[in-house]
Amino acid sequence: DQQVKQNSPSLSVQEGRISILNCDYTNSMFDYFLWYKKYPAEGPTFLISISSIKDKNEDGRFTVFLNKSAKHLSLHIVPSQPGDSAVYFCAAGASNQGGKLIFGQGTELSVKP
Template sequence: DQQVKQNSPSLSVQEGRISILNCDYTNSMFDYFLWYKKYPAEGPTFLISISSIKDKNEDGRFTVFLNKSAKHLSLHIVPSQPGDSAVYFCADAGGTSYGKLTFGQGTILTVHP
């Protein structure tokens, strides 16, 4: 089974600086990776995704990088804003089970003004 791990439970960043959130996975199938953001008392909301045939995908302040040899992906937020403070989950959409997402444990991002 695919495993997705976010080894940093929390990250604290100053407003305007870069936030880097990391995620590791185990299987090397053709996969789609997604990042979700969750505020308290709300459901996770989709942020950005990347196909495993790409190395980078960018959307405004958010960029996701995929290092297939290291089985590692990262989400960069530049510049970070206090409204970005939330829990961030990386998720794998799977090579054969597109209906199922496998989530990491999440990283709590706090952006200080």
């Protein structure tokens, strides 16, 4: 039972354009959401998060949107840069779960020059 799903295993975008990575979840108890970026042979690196009381959070080129009614969140990267090429993981947590994060299966983003 995959509670967090990233249905696109890969995404290819031209440099300078917008990258949109999507994530869906099923558990209504999740109240915070995070995006991680992962390069090969490295651990996931935190990128941006959003609390369930918000619908948008922005940090530089990265914006996360949360649609609670649809149980959907997305990460927008604009403009995309070749260095953004990595695997992006969506993760969700519930405040009463001791910090446990449930991860999606990841989307591999390739930004082409």
